[in-house]
Amino acid sequence: MTVTSFKIEKSGCSECPIRHKALCSRCEPDELVLLEDMKSYKTYPAGTTILWTGDQMEFMSTVVTGVASLSQTMEDGRRQMVGLLLPSDFIGHPNRDISQFDVVAATDVTLCRFRRKQFRELLIESPNIVGRLLEMALDELDAAREWMLLLGRKTAREKIASLLAIVAQREAALRLQEAAGQTQFELHLTREAMADYLGLTLETVSRQMSALKREGTIVLKNKRVIVVPNFAKLMDETGDDSDGGLIV
Amino acid sequence: MTVTSFKIEKSGCSECPIRHKALCSRCEPDELVLLEDMKSYKTYPAGTTILWTGDQMEFMSTVVTGVASLSQTMEDGRRQMVGLLLPSDFIGHPNRDISQFDVVAATDVTLCRFRRKQFRELLIESPNIVGRLLEMALDELDAAREWMLLLGRKTAREKIASLLAIVAQREAALRLQEAAGQTQFELHLTREAMADYLGLTLETVSRQMSALKREGTIVLKNKRVIVVPNFAKLMDETGDDSDGGLIV
DNA sequence: CGTCGGCTTGATTGTGCTCAACCCGGGTGG
DNA sequence: CCACCCGGGTTGAGCACAATCAAGCCGACG
Numbered sequence: 417m418t419v420t421s422f423k424i425e426k427s428g429c430s431e432c433p434i435r436h437k438a439l440c441s442r443c444e445p446d447e448l449v450l451l452e453d454m455k456s457y458k459t460y461p462a463g464t465t466i467l468w469t470g471d472q473m474e475f476m477s478t479v480v481t482g483v484a485s486l487s488q489t490m491e492d493g494r495r496q497m498v499g500l501l502l503p504s505d506f507i508g509h510p511n512r513d514i515s516q517f518d519v520v521a522a523t524d525v526t527l528c529r530f531r532r533k534q535f536r537e538l539l540i541e542s543p544n545i546v547g548r549l550l551e552m553a554l555d556e557l558d559a560a561r562e563w564m565l566l567l568g569r570k571t572a573r574e575k576i577a578s579l580l581a582i583v584a585q586r587e588a589a590l591r592l593q594e595a596a597g598q599t600q601f602e603l604h605l606t607r608e609a610m611a612d613y614l615g616l617t618l619e620t621v622s623r624q625m626s627a628l629k630r631e632g633t634i635v636l637k638n639k640r641v642i643v644v645p646n647f648a649k650l651m652d653e654t655g656d657d658s659d660g661g662l663i664v
Numbered sequence: 665m666t667v668t669s670f671k672i673e674k675s676g677c678s679e680c681p682i683r684h685k686a687l688c689s690r691c692e693p694d695e696l697v698l699l700e701d702m703k704s705y706k707t708y709p710a711g712t713t714i715l716w717t718g719d720q721m722e723f724m725s726t727v728v729t730g731v732a733s734l735s736q737t738m739e740d741g742r743r744q745m746v747g748l749l750l751p752s753d754f755i756g757h758p759n760r761d762i763s764q765f766d767v768v769a770a771t772d773v774t775l776c777r778f779r780r781k782q783f784r785e786l787l788i789e790s791p792n793i794v795g796r797l798l799e800m801a802l803d804e805l806d807a808a809r810e811w812m813l814l815l816g817r818k819t820a821r822e823k824i825a826s827l828l829a830i831v832a833q834r835e836a837a838l839r840l841q842e843a844a845g846q847t848q849f850e851l852h853l854t855r856e857a858m859a860d861y862l863g864l865t866l867e868t869v870s871r872q873m874s875a876l877k878r879e880g881t882i883v884l885k886n887k888r889v890i891v892v893p894n895f896a897k898l899m900d901e902t903g904d905d906s907d908g909g910l911i912v
Numbered sequence: 913c914g915t916c917g918g919c920t921t922g923a924t925t926g927t928g929c930t931c932a933a934c935c936c937g938g939g940t941g942g
Numbered sequence: 943c944c945a946c947c948c949g950g951g952t953t954g955a956g957c958a959c960a961a962t963c964a965a966g967c968c969g970a971c972g
Contacts, residue, residue, distance in 0.1 A: 498813065560805060560809060567815035569743070
């Protein structure tokens with residue numbers, strides 16, 4: 417177990433960084449005490465596979481810190497990422513004990529875990545948790561469906577622009593700003609990860625990135641940090657309608 | 665209101681054809697009485713759009729009979745189906761009052777509906793419903809993610825074979841059989857609907873169907889009824905691993 | 913009989929994949 | 943210190959698969 421996880425293990429739920437967003441966000445103080453008893457933390461180094469397709473899932477987990485990816489692989493190696501797990505996102509299925517996907521730590525990842533059996537009992541007793549879990553599942557479902565449009569119908573160019581726009585908006589939201597005018601953000605993904613996410617090859621990703629650079633839509637500061645001089649111009653490339661396709 | 669819906673309106677929940685699968689499947693008799701009071705039926709003819717993207721959603725609904733599709737459309741007309749709604753499937757989001765997708769009746773469709781406001785109160789009081797809804801949402805999420813692999817990574821041939829295999833398995837399950845050896849089923853979808861579902865053009869769908877026919881993988885009985893002489897041969901074309909990629 | 917929707921088939925084009933070479937920066941070890 | 947390697951990234955040439963454009967078929971229905 418690493419040092420980071422140890423620090424977290426000392427602190428209670430009330431100091432948890434994702435307290436207001438995770439499945440426990442609606443819990444009353446007395447319910448939190450219950451959770452406090454059951455939970456355990458575990459940290460995985462970047463690059464580790466947390467769960468393979470077909471693995472037994474002894475635990476239900478919430479991402480506390482770090483980023484993990486959910487992906488599927490075909491026999492011949494073709495791979496598709498089907499979800500990005502950010503802090504507060506949930507891993508597990510109360511009624512299925514076998515993982516349907518590979519879960520890979522993209523950065524160092526710390527999970528807050530509950531044993532399946534205990535968790536199921538918890539669900540029966542705690543409507544606040546079930547309700548929040550339902551809400552989160554429905555949000556994930558909508559996100560997955562949005563992504564299906566991208567995978568099925570967008571061109572390579574539009575896919576790249578969409579990904580960049582989404583990451584930019586997410587980072588802006590963290591700073592409580594809106595992505596508009598000049599924006600700057602960090603892209604943690606390798607070209608290969610982008611390709612897996614978008615259903616492209618890494619060469620196509622590289623080519624389209626170069627094209628966007630050449631045309632001045634984006635400027636690369638240092639391979640990871642991207643500057644968007646004019647966010648509207650990037651949005652034009654996504655293929656979405658003017659309001660960004662998002663219901664705000 | 666059509667004749668079919670009138671018949672349904674007369675019968676109570678206990679005679680409902682989807683009683684054992686829908687969101688009410690775990691309800692006790694006393695809870696059913698509650699639902700009985702709140703519900704109303706509505707039938708839409710084939711081809712009708714039940715809900716447009718951006719529409720206010722006054723009702724939360726369950727499909728009782730028929731098939732509807734969930735889809736997204738881009739400005740320029742490109743369209744992607746993101747879900748198929750079969751009997752017992754649920755439409756609506758307790759915490760969102762605006763539809764994110766177009767909902768179109770593929771066949772005549774009858775919905776069992778609850779008013780949003782009432783439904784939300786119901787959720788607070790009835791853990792059996794929330795629990796069932798969570799289960800259904802997680803199943804949908806897994807299905808959506810499976811579909812993302814198909815959209816992002818499979819070839820046209822594999823997409824068609826996968827669709828046929830899935831429909832065949834579903835129909836077999838209805839007859840409490842397993843798809844194996846010689847199988848036969850009905851495909852309600854037009855070529856265009858298949859294309860929208862698979863992220864292809866209808867010409868490509870037609871060509872691949874012809875190819876599968878030519879090679880003897882499938883036999884068309886009468887444009888809608890498809891015979892699969894050897895189910896394993898069809899599975900070979902899907903690109904999935906031998907066990908069908910399904911966790912049984 | 914003509915029309916119309918759903919479907920098939922053909923010819924051509926083009927986007928994105930494949931294969932391949934090469935660049936760049938950061939370790940590592942002789 | 944330099945040589946080497948290795949992972950991530952870029953770029954090019956050629957190809958293949960699916961999209962596009964276009965014509966025609968078939969069965970239903972007015």
